[in-house]
Amino acid sequence: MKRIIIKKLGHIAVVGLGIFAFSSCLKDQxxxxxxxxxxxxxxxxxxxxxTNFSAISVLPTTTQNNPxxxxxxxxxxxxxxYLSKSVDVxxxxxxxxxxAYNAANNTNYTLLNSSAYVLANGGVWTIPAGKNLRYFNVxxxxxxxxxxxxxxxxxxxxxxxxxxxxxxxxxxxLLINLKSxxxxxxxxxxxxxxxxxxxVGSGVRDMFAISGTIHANTVSDSTIDCQxxxxxxxxxxxxxxxxxxxxxxxxxxxxxxxxxxFSNDGAASTYNPATKTFTLHYKYTTPNLRHxxxxxxxx
Numbered sequence: 001m002k003r004i005i006i007k008k009l010g011h012i013a014v015v016g017l018g019i020f021a022f023s024s025c026l027k028d029q030x031x032x033x034x035x036x037x038x039x040x041x042x043x044x045x046x047x048x049x050x051t052n053f054s055a056i057s058v059l060p061t062t063t064q065n066n067p068x069x070x071x072x073x074x075x076x077x078x079x080x081x082y083l084s085k086s087v088d089v090x091x092x093x094x095x096x097x098x099x100a101y102n103a104a105n106n107t108n109y110t111l112l113n114s115s116a117y118v119l120a121n122g123g124v125w126t127i128p129a130g131k132n133l134r135y136f137n138v139x140x141x142x143x144x145x146x147x148x149x150x151x152x153x154x155x156x157x158x159x160x161x162x163x164x165x166x167x168x169x170x171x172x173x174l175l176i177n178l179k180s181x182x183x184x185x186x187x188x189x190x191x192x193x194x195x196x197x198x199x200v201g202s203g204v205r206d207m208f209a210i211s212g213t214i215h216a217n218t219v220s221d222s223t224i225d226c227q228x229x230x231x232x233x234x235x236x237x238x239x240x241x242x243x244x245x246x247x248x249x250x251x252x253x254x255x256x257x258x259x260x261x262f263s264n265d266g267a268a269s270t271y272n273p274a275t276k277t278f279t280l281h282y283k284y285t286t287p288n289l290r291h292x293x294x295x296x297x298x299x
Contacts, residue, residue, distance in 0.1 A: 039162060039163050039164050040087075040163050040164070041163065041164045041165075041166050042089060042157055042160045042163045042164070042165050042166065042170075043157070043165070043166035043168075043169035043170060044155075044157070044169050044170065044171065044172040052169065052171060052172050052173065053101065053172065053173040053174070053175060054174065054175065055174075055175040055176075055177055056068070056070055056140070056174055056175070056176060056177065057177045057178065057179035057183070057218065058140050058142040058145060058176055058177070058178065058179055059142050059179045059181060060142045060143065060145070060147060060178065060179075060181075060221055061142060061143065061181065062140065062141055062142035062143060063141060063142075063143050064118070064139070064141050067118070067139035067140055067141050068139070068140045068142065069137045069138070069139050069140070070137065070138045070140065070174065084129055084130070085129050085162075086126050086127060086128050086129050087126070087127045087160060087161075087162060087163060088124055088125070088126050088159075088160070088161060089124070089125050089126075089127065089157060089159070089160045089163075090123055090124050090125075090157070090158050090159035090160065091119060091123045091124075091125060091155050091156065091157055091158070092119075092123055092155070092156055092158045093111065093112070093114070093117075093119075093153060093154060093155060093156075094154050094155070094156035094158075094171065095111050095154070097154040097155075097156050097171040097173070098111050098152055098154035098173065100171075101152070101154060101171075101173045107150070108150060109150045109151065109152035109173075109175065110149045110150060110151055110152070111151075111152065111153070111154060112145065112151050112152065112153040112174075112176060113144065113145075113146070115141070115144045116140065116141050116142075116144040116145045116151075117138060117139060117140050117141065117153055118138070118139040118141070119136075119138055120136040120137040120138070120139075121136070138153070138155075138174070140153075140176065142179075145176065147178040147221070151175075151176040152173050152174060152175050152176060153173070153174040153176065154171060154172075154173045154174075155171065155172045155173070155174070156170055156171045157170045157171075177218070178218060178220070178221060179218055180218040180219070180220065180221055180222070180223070180224055181221070182216060182218075182222075182224045182239075182241055182271075182298075183216055183217060183218045183224055184215075184216055184276065184298040184299055185213055185214070185215050185216075185298070185299045186213065186214055186215075186216060186226070186278070186296040186297060186298050186299070187212075187213050187296070187297045187299070188210055188211065188212055188213070188214055188227075188294060188295065188296050188297075189209075189210055189211055189294070189295050190209075190210040190229075190280075190292065190293045190294035190295055191207055191208070191209060191210060191292070191293050191294075192207065192208045192210060192229045192230055192233065192290065192291075192292045193206075193207050193290065193291045193292070193293075194206050194207070194208075194288065194289075194290055195288055195289040195290070195291070196288065197288055197289065198285060198287055198288060198289050199289060200289065200291075202288070202289070205288075208229075208230055208232060209230070210229055210230045210292070210294055211230070212230070212231060214226050214227045214296075216239070216296075217254060219238055219253050219254060222240060222241050222242075223238055223239065223240045223241070223250075223253065224238065224239050224241075225237070225238045225239075225252055225253055225254040225255065226239065226296075228252075228259070228260070228262060228292070229292045229294060234258065235252070235258055235259050235260050235284075236252035236254070236255040236258050236259050237249060237250065237251065237252055237259060237262045237282070238250040238251065238252050238253045238254070239278065239280075241271050245270055245271045245272070245273065246268055246269065246270055246271075247264075247269040247270060247271050247278060247280065248264065248269070249262050249263060249264050249269055249280060249282035250262060250263075260284035260285075260286070260290075261284050261285060262282055262283070262284050263282060263283060263284070264281065264282055264283075265281055265282050265283035265291055266281040266283075266291070266293075267281045268281070269281055269282065275297070276297065276298030276299075277295065277296065277297050277298070278294075278295065278296040278297075279294075279295055280292065280293070280294045280295070280296065281293055281294075282294075
């Protein structure tokens with residue numbers, strides 16, 4: 001059965017800015033110019049603050065039969081609000097637009113290869129007569145993306161007969177990030193044990209229960225970064241999932257300023273892909289020994 005994952009990016013839209021006729025509230029002795037028949041102006045709106053880019057995270061396992069789909073809206077405003085005929089808007093990938101983005105932002109993104117995405121209807125998107133808003137899909141195929149590169153898909157409105165294309169807002173850049181299979185929300189439980197000294201032989205000082213829900217962020221395809229133990233610890237750690245499903249506990253890679261010298265301790269730490277469960281045993285020193293036994297269950 002084909003399984004489609006749909007994700008909306010809230011700030012991507014192609015917007016038509018209508019040109020309306022204005023007249024003075026005071027008596028005007030001269031002629032009034034009528035703009036009611038002027039063509040609509042088509043543009044990408046972005047977030048409304050002049051930012052015409054956004055980021056989306058893609059699993060490396062998504063295929064053409066099971067893609068991640070970004071729903072992109074096309075909006076059209078005209079003098080009468082609705083056109084009496086349909087409007088075809090052509091959207092294409094554009095290297096020159098990405099070059100301009102890289103130059104403006106001092107970045108080095110590579111245009112997403114054509115096998116890694118599909119534009120709905122070949123990129124020709126139709127707003128039907130009597131409508132001013134439609135949504136269309138861009139399918140992203142993670143299995144065809146080279147995540148060793150910094151990838152982006154720059155889109156450009158290249159044609160929209162019967163309208164005027166805004167020359168300053170006719171592009172949008174999707175920044176493509178890797179999403180690890182292990183990035184998820186996790187329910188956590190367990191115990192953090194504090195010792196009186198640097199060894200177990202120093203005796204237990206106290207113990208804290210671990211509970212709650214945390215989110216793990218992607219570091220790489222096999223490594224995630226998340227809160228360590230209970231929230232009271234105030235630290236993050238990284239978890240590297242090995243090919244045999246053992247887990248290496250590491251100091252935080254994404255948040256090095258909020259971490260300790262975490263490492264495995266005691267029984268092996270493991271990941272169960274069938275239940276999306278981490279069973280962790282790890283330690284750190286302050287210099288006194290701290291040992292954590294923790295279970296993380298993915299949603």
